[in-house]
Structure formats: C-alpha cells, structure tokens
Amino acid sequence: MDRDYTESRTHEREIQNVTGTYRAIWERQNGNCYYCGRPILVDQPRTTVQINLHRPPSVRNSAYVHKMCVANEFEVVRTMEDISVLRPYDVYSILEGIATGQRLKRGKKELCPDWKHINLKEYFSKATTASITLSFETIEEIEGRSLPASARKNKDWWYPRSNCNQIAEAWITEGYYMHALDLKKEKVTLRRKEDGVSKLIIPKVLTSSRLPDNAVYELETHMEYIINKYGLTKKE
Numbered sequence: 001m002d003r004d005y006t007e008s009r010t011h012e013r014e015i016q017n018v019t020g021t022y023r024a025i026w027e028r029q030n031g032n033c034y035y036c037g038r039p040i041l042v043d044q045p046r047t048t049v050q051i052n053l054h055r056p057p058s059v060r061n062s063a064y065v066h067k068m069c070v071a072n073e074f075e076v077v078r079t080m081e082d083i084s085v086l087r088p089y090d091v092y093s094i095l096e097g098i099a100t101g102q103r104l105k106r107g108k109k110e111l112c113p114d115w116k117h118i119n120l121k122e123y124f125s126k127a128t129t130a131s132i133t134l135s136f137e138t139i140e141e142i143e144g145r146s147l148p149a150s151a152r153k154n155k156d157w158w159y160p161r162s163n164c165n166q167i168a169e170a171w172i173t174e175g176y177y178m179h180a181l182d183l184k185k186e187k188v189t190l191r192r193k194e195d196g197v198s199k200l201i202i203p204k205v206l207t208s209s210r211l212p213d214n215a216v217y218e219l220e221t222h223m224e225y226i227i228n229k230y231g232l233t234k235k236e
Contacts, residue, residue, distance in 0.1 A: 025059055025064055036066065038156075044067075045066070046067060115165065119143050121171075121174060130191060131179070132176070135186055151167075
C-alpha cells in the first residue's frame, strides 16, 4: 500500500511539473489542453487522460488536459441524424454549432467597422488558401498598429473570450481556426475549418466594365451550370 501510494504521488508530481515521461506528452501538444485546445497555464491544475480507452496507458496514448475540462468531458448531443454514418468533419460541425450557440448566448457585441481588428478580419475575408502563417510583424503591418506586450508573452491573448471580442474573432468569423502559435518565433498558423472549400475571386474586369453580350451569356450559362452541378444556393 505504501509503495502504491508513493508511486501515485510521484506520478502526480511529474504530471503537474511536466517532468519525466510526461514531458514528451506536453511538448507534443505544445502545452495546450487536448479537450478544449486552449493553453494550460502555469497556475492551472492539470492531469492526463487516455486518448483511446481500448488501448493500455502509454505516452503515445496519453494527453494533457485541464482538470476542469475532465469534469465536462461528456455532453449529450441530440441529433436527428444517424451518427454511425457521420464523418469526423460532420461531428466537428455539430460541436462547432454548439460552441457558436454558446458564444451567442453570452452576448458578444457585433463587430462594427471601427473595431480595432477590422483590418485583420478583412484580410481573412479575402483569403483563399486553406492554411495561413503570419508573423507578428506581418499582423502589425496589416492592422497598422503594434501588438501589445502581452501578445508576445501570454498565449491567452490570442484566444477568444466569452464576454468580449478579442483578436481571434478576426479569423473565427471568416472560417479559420488557430492551428499553431509560437511565441518564440513570433508566428501564428491558421487553418480553414472546411476542407475542399475555397472563396472565389472574380476578376475586376468582369464587374467593373461592360462586356460583350455573348461573353455575358456564356458566363451566366456556365455559372448556372456550376450552381446546379454542386448544389449551391443562389442568393439574390
């Protein structure tokens, strides 16, 4: 009993201090919680969980999480669809819808034209690539202002808040999510939520000048074909 207790206490200390074999788990996750994806701060209680319950505990099958996230690990989600046929992306979409609904309930203010990060939001609204990596310096150029000191020291500054609009809203509202944040190299990588989906950039010449009737007819006919082929919703 004494030996088991001592081993248990040793493991708890190693988990909390991120030492021993647990260091590899921590580095693999870049210090972020496996459940919520947010940074595990120095003063926050943490623990590890098995990723796959059908496999024995191991470094590869373990992940760091906030202790508070463990208490909220499971949530009942009711859906009219047969979940056995849902793709992982469909499941993520359902969960994202829940998260979005929770954010709306908390009453964040709408983003207005004079919002301090509106330039960055417009940058992402025009983006067409699936992955974007920006240096802090580039973000400052886009925004036309310097980032605060806390942006270079505290990971939490880059993540959304439940009660106010932080910089993260600039990409979240345009369909991107935080994939990686490196404070040492001062860069952030964002990825588009939907795979295989891109924005269409229409050349200005097609909208800013008059076109021959035949050209207009061909363009409209082809666009109608694309809309019908991919089941796109036409908006007036």
